[in-house]
Amino acid sequence: MIRLVRRLLLFCLPLLLVWAALEYRARQVPNSYSIKRRQVESLANDIDTLIIGSSSGYYGIVPKRLSGVAYNLADAGETLYYNDALAAKVVPMLPKLKRVVVQIQYISLYMSVEDGPEPWRMYYYQQEWAIPPVRLKDRLDARVFSRVALNGPAGIGKSLAGLIHSQPYVPDPIDDRGWWGPANEEIDPAAIGPAGAKATLDRHHQYMIPALEARNIAYLEHTASLLRDRRIELVFVTLPVWRTYSDGMNKDSWARTQTVVDELCKKYNARYLSYLTSPNFGAEDFKDADHLNPQGAVKFTELLDAALAHPGTNRP
Amino acid sequence: MSFLSPEFAVFLALGALAFHFARGVCRRLVLLLLSYAFYLTWNPRAALLLLGITVAVYFVAGALEKLSSARKKLVLLLLSVAVLLLLLIFFKCAGLLARHYLTGGAGNALTDIIAPIGLSYYLFKLMGYLLDVYWEKIPVQRNFLSLALYPSFFPQIMSGPIQRAGDFFGQLAQLDNQLPDNIVIGLRRILFGLFKKVVVADHISGMVDAVHANPDGFSPLELLFGAYCFAFQIYADFSGVTDIAIGIGLLFGIKGPENFNLPFWARNIQEFWRRWHMSLTSWLTDYLFMPLRFSLRRFGEAGLCAAIFVTMIAVGVWHGPRMTYAVFGALNGLYMAVSALTLKKRNTWFQKRPLLAHVRMVAGPLLTFHLMVFALVIFRADTLHSACQYVTHLIPGLQSAGISTLRFDRGLLHTRQIALLLAALGFAAMEWVNWAGRQNTWTARFYSVPCFVRWAAYYILIILIACSAQETRTFIYAQF
Numbered sequence A: 001m002i003r004l005v006r007r008l009l010l011f012c013l014p015l016l017l018v019w020a021a022l023e024y025r026a027r028q029v030p031n032s033y034s035i036k037r038r039q040v041e042s043l044a045n046d047i048d049t050l051i052i053g054s055s056s057g058y059y060g061i062v063p064k065r066l067s068g069v070a071y072n073l074a075d076a077g078e079t080l081y082y083n084d085a086l087a088a089k090v091v092p093m094l095p096k097l098k099r100v101v102v103q104i105q106y107i108s109l110y111m112s113v114e115d116g117p118e119p120w121r122m123y124y125y126q127q128e129w130a131i132p133p134v135r136l137k138d139r140l141d142a143r144v145f146s147r148v149a150l151n152g153p154a155g156i157g158k159s160l161a162g163l164i165h166s167q168p169y170v171p172d173p174i175d176d177r178g179w180w181g182p183a184n185e186e187i188d189p190a191a192i193g194p195a196g197a198k199a200t201l202d203r204h205h206q207y208m209i210p211a212l213e214a215r216n217i218a219y220l221e222h223t224a225s226l227l228r229d230r231r232i233e234l235v236f237v238t239l240p241v242w243r244t245y246s247d248g249m250n251k252d253s254w255a256r257t258q259t260v261v262d263e264l265c266k267k268y269n270a271r272y273l274s275y276l277t278s279p280n281f282g283a284e285d286f287k288d289a290d291h292l293n294p295q296g297a298v299k300f301t302e303l304l305d306a307a308l309a310h311p312g313t314n315r316p
Numbered sequence B: 001m002s003f004l005s006p007e008f009a010v011f012l013a014l015g016a017l018a019f020h021f022a023r024g025v026c027r028r029l030v031l032l033l034l035s036y037a038f039y040l041t042w043n044p045r046a047a048l049l050l051l052g053i054t055v056a057v058y059f060v061a062g063a064l065e066k067l068s069s070a071r072k073k074l075v076l077l078l079l080s081v082a083v084l085l086l087l088l089i090f091f092k093c094a095g096l097l098a099r100h101y102l103t104g105g106a107g108n109a110l111t112d113i114i115a116p117i118g119l120s121y122y123l124f125k126l127m128g129y130l131l132d133v134y135w136e137k138i139p140v141q142r143n144f145l146s147l148a149l150y151p152s153f154f155p156q157i158m159s160g161p162i163q164r165a166g167d168f169f170g171q172l173a174q175l176d177n178q179l180p181d182n183i184v185i186g187l188r189r190i191l192f193g194l195f196k197k198v199v200v201a202d203h204i205s206g207m208v209d210a211v212h213a214n215p216d217g218f219s220p221l222e223l224l225f226g227a228y229c230f231a232f233q234i235y236a237d238f239s240g241v242t243d244i245a246i247g248i249g250l251l252f253g254i255k256g257p258e259n260f261n262l263p264f265w266a267r268n269i270q271e272f273w274r275r276w277h278m279s280l281t282s283w284l285t286d287y288l289f290m291p292l293r294f295s296l297r298r299f300g301e302a303g304l305c306a307a308i309f310v311t312m313i314a315v316g317v318w319h320g321p322r323m324t325y326a327v328f329g330a331l332n333g334l335y336m337a338v339s340a341l342t343l344k345k346r347n348t349w350f351q352k353r354p355l356l357a358h359v360r361m362v363a364g365p366l367l368t369f370h371l372m373v374f375a376l377v378i379f380r381a382d383t384l385h386s387a388c389q390y391v392t393h394l395i396p397g398l399q400s401a402g403i404s405t406l407r408f409d410r411g412l413l414h415t416r417q418i419a420l421l422l423a424a425l426g427f428a429a430m431e432w433v434n435w436a437g438r439q440n441t442w443t444a445r446f447y448s449v450p451c452f453v454r455w456a457a458y459y460i461l462i463i464l465i466a467c468s469a470q471e472t473r474t475f476i477y478a479q480f
Helices: A002-028 A032-043 A055-060 A080-093 A121-129 A147-164 A194-207 A210-229 A251-268 A294-309 B006-021 B025-042 B044-066 B070-102 B109-114 B119-134 B144-152 B165-172 B180-213 B220-251 B269-275 B278-295 B297-317 B323-351 B354-380 B384-394 B417-436 B440-448 B451-468
Strands: A049-052 A070-072 A099-103 A233-238 A271-274 A286-288
Touching (some): A002 A147, A002 B180, A032 A070, A032 A080, A055 A099, A055 A294, A080 A099, A080 A121, A099 A210, A210 A233, A210 A251, A233 A251, A251 A271, A271 A294, B006 B025, B025 B144, B119 B144, B119 B278, B180 B220, B180 B384, B180 B417, B180 B451, B220 B354, B220 B417, B269 B278, B323 B354, B323 B384, B417 B451
Parallel strands (some): A099 A233, A233 A271
16 A cells, blocks of 8 residues: 555656646736735835725726825725725725725625626635635635636636746736726727616626625625724715616615615715716716726716815715 | 535545545444535535435334334335435426526526435435345345445445445445555546546537527537537546546445446447446336336236336436436337337348348447437437427428538537547547456556556546636536
8 A cells, every 4th residue: 555655646746746837837927916916015105095896996996097196906896895805904004095985886785706707706815815705615615725726727828828928918907006997998889788788787686696785784884994993084986887777777776775885974974976877977988888988987087086075075 | 516626636635545544434434424525515405315314214224124014014115215206306396496487597506405416316226225125135234324325425426326235335344455456446537537527528518508509500410410429428428427436436445336338339229228327227127127027027018118118218207307308218218119129030130141230230339329319319408399499400401590501610619629629539539448448458458568658648638637627517417
């Protein structure tokens, strides 16, 4: 038996070495999480406004158009659990931080990454930010520990090809303040049309779980109390969506979300700026039914900056 | 936790270490703990159900041994088998209804609770155990640990094979005499099984899914290709998971039964079913066909046909309460009945014509293969309607969308040339290894080549598996 074990170890050794080399190379490949982590760390002493949220905030708020030094930490598919965990990690690192903008959207109270369409994201939060997945069984997943397992063979091949050709693989065009902003993005009319909006809403409704509401409110409360304790202003923001999307929203769910946010504002002395159906935005400002394009993002950020400058502004 | 996941590899390595450090009864305890830990990762409530059923079967088997009245024994046996069958029917139907009415066709946590994974496999094992005890083929298993391990044995719970109780308990008694060679053979089987699944089956699965999702949108040639591909896919997938199960079992000193023996080379349909899903068909032959045949013997050939039909429909509906499975079973019953009734006459006819007998050697497997490809089209379809659609569109000229008969668009089939080539070469290699593994000369040749050549072959397999792995693919037979 000892001979067998020796032979097995000898057989596995080259495989382990190849695995280790792949793991090392894979971890050199940047992704939106690692890029944002490094940017926040390098700007830590200057940031006075922090934006957290999901794709709507990531695409729709341009930090450079806000007064002071703002940083957009929002990312696609980010739920309130990760908003809260990131705030808990990052806020203590930022000595000049005065304000945190928390983006709230239609699906915020009813989504989780683990039950959503892109559960792989939770492993990036673990690997880049040391934020563990919510469920125990996900904490034991190989993707928590291994980037090779997380990327899969196709991802590794792509990443290695990028490295071999000395072209850093950047998944998103991210500027130095964390905003997603492609220089030229073609407008796709179908994406904001009724069919596009219905497809998006159907997908959202498929993943909205009413039972998650209490848990997500608790995360919001935790973020709010963290900021109150540190005397940092909390502003909830809802970004505009195109009317094809807002018309198809479940009115009760949205009303409930607004009530919850209003109650939190009262309890924690926060503000809520909702631009959901703002008349200032036309079809030309959207990349799809529920996301602003770069032009719309600039327009929105300027409105937001003006509102933030007036402490009394609530529910414009 | 799937056999294909990295965490299962860690679980297996740690489990094998714990098993080999343990001795005596502790080995069985380690195996039971591993089995339940594995099952709990799928569904904790289903593990409770499995435990409950095992406890009930333990006491029923004990009562079967103690009862002195033959009539009471029979009543108890029939009652317990009926309860197990009803449980199977209830959970299968409830799962289907929940999937259909509560979740709109998509699975979720609720449907997982209602249709526990591996139910068909472990209920058949336990039914077989009770029947064997009743027929006094095996003694009652008094050790609860051993009995609990039998249905829950983790390599076999997800997709079989369905091992007989006598064989399992016999090997369980010899657990301390584990040979290092078995571990090497086991690891090789696991590697080969992964190759079949990941390199062969998964490379053609996208194409099969595409043609079955919308038969209207494909040409007869594409549909024919899809039909062939599904036959190869299900064979590679199912024989792959069987190899993995047998390989894992060998790491723990238990050799599971073989499930496949080159089925696509079978000369007739009876032979096909003796080579395909052998553990299920032999189970049904012993516990259903033979008793039926015996009780219907006075009806002659009609009785034989009835026994064949009932058995083959049972093979079909064992997969689930779907009309396509029932029709698949009935169609195979028809094939079998015709083949069984004409076999003697055909043999006599061909014996008198030696030249044609040579043609028969080639035509027999080809015909059998195509009959099964046709039956598998029905098996794979979601509904009878889509099966009919698929079959009618296979016939040139009946395609309503005006697609040319010989069109072959790889883009529409969601496949790439390299994937097809890899799958084809992989399938050829798989069949060659399956064949060579049964020839002593080839096995001896393999062992006589230098170690580094064998290792090079293993490394190539590992690289092919790693480069082909896809995250979302599961085993086809895990759903049954």
